[in-house]
Amino acid sequence: MNFSNKLSRRAVLQSMAVTAAGALLPTAASRQALGQSSKLLYVNTWGGTWTETEQRAFFAPYTERTGVEVRTVSPVSFAALKAQVESGRYEWDVTAINEPAWVRAYSDKLVEPLDWSIIDRASVPEDAITHDGVAVCVLSTNLCYRTDKFPENAPQTWADFWDVERFPGNRGMYQDGRTSIRQALLADGVPVDQLYPMDIDRALAKLSELKPHVKVWWRQAAQSQQLIRDGEVDLMPIWNSGATNLKRQGAPIEISWHQAMPVRTILGVVRGASNRENAFRYIQLCLEADRQAEFTQGVGYGPANVEAFDHIPAEAARGMPTHPDNAPLAAVIDPVWEAEHSDEIEERFLEWLVK
Known part of the structure; x- marks a missing residue:
């Protein structure tokens, strides 16, 4: 398949409009309020390999540990995050989004403060904490x-x-x-x-x-x-x-x-989420070194918790952004x-x- 690089202003603007509109379309999971059951957690996810890997690394262990079922809503979208907070019509409790978008969400007061009564701060690398979110991986x-x-x-x-x-x-x-x-x-x-x-x-x-x-x-x-x-x-x-x-x-x-x-991809809780306690317990699990090791091997990213490298084969680790050989060569964003x-x-x- 050939992809042309000959673009018109109209084509670009139309594409942007379609993308923005798609991000705001309601899904089957739309609800006036989350938390109709304390045994459910709604996670915003990218779909595809990302979600399949989350199922193995995060969702299944979380349900086994807590008894809370995870349901997913795709795709990840800053526009949809902002729209649900402003409208009060919530799609999910927790999301993971790239750091510049997360910083905008924090600035716009779209995220819940981290709850350190639920998250064990001693288990979270200090440099992974940012703007009421935590880094879960690095692309x-x-x-x-x-x-x-x-x-x-x-x-x-x-x-x-x-x-x-x-x-x-x-x-x-x-x-x-x-x-x-x-x-x-x-x-x-x-x-x-x-x-x-x-x-x-x-x-x-x-x-x-x-x-x-x-x-x-x-x-x-x-x-x-x-x-x-x-x-x-x-x-x-x-x-x-x-x-x-x-x-x-x-x-x-x-x-x-x-x-x-x-x-970095930042994990956090949407402001006003009814299932915030379940969401913060989910974040706690996602920060664990063995969970990050399984997740990052599946998606090909680098773990934010470098202790995860203790659980990652050397050959796989060498291809990750946060590997000690690679990180010093990178641009500072x-x-x-x-x-x-x-x-x-x-x-x-x-x-x-x-x-």
Whole structure:
């Protein structure tokens, strides 16, 4: 399948409208209020492999331990989170969402304060606690390349990705403003620990240099995997979990951990949830090292609780963002700055993209 990168402003705006509308559609689980039964917990989830892995790592052990049944509502959506709090029509008790979106939710007073009378604070890594939520795992965006295209002199940095002379080949990019602007700044020589405040003008100028060489702007994880697996592109940014899946399938691909972009997934309770006690007990279980080990191996992310590495085989651990060999090579992401400027970043990026 070919994915064209020729976009119109109307196509982009229509796509955004459809996505936003879809996020707000009611589901079969819609209720005026949660908590009709103290033996039920509603968890907002991404679906697919994520939910299947949650079932093994979190849901089944939680039900066995507490007797509380877990039911799921998909997909994860900041817009739906905000709408249910504002309307009082709740879909779920607990959700896990990327950190910049969680920071926005905290700022908008959409989340419950962590209840330390239920969660054992001593068991939670201090650096995992943020904005009334806790980090449950870490996903990173990495430079990915085909090893049959670059068997020896492989690209390792975003400057390499921009260097079309030394590293010729079809390129794909993720159609996301924050990710693309980070990559452009790193390619332009900004140190990994000095990305903020982001110079958006500088980033867009750098992106303009590469734009003629980008064959595809991908938007979904499955699309990114298909593109590089089938050889439609030779190098591209990809989520590390997608690369893990491809390598398991035998695809000739590799990723670089240099300047990887880690983003934490934050677990927390929606403000006004009736089943808040069950929700906080669920969070407690999700933070346990053996539970995180099973979950992150299933989804290909890194555990937020590094003690989980005691339960993860060395080969699998080496492919995770929080592994001690990988974490020091990554860019330093500021989710608070990105949350405060997310609308401006996306607006300017989309305006640039459709020119």
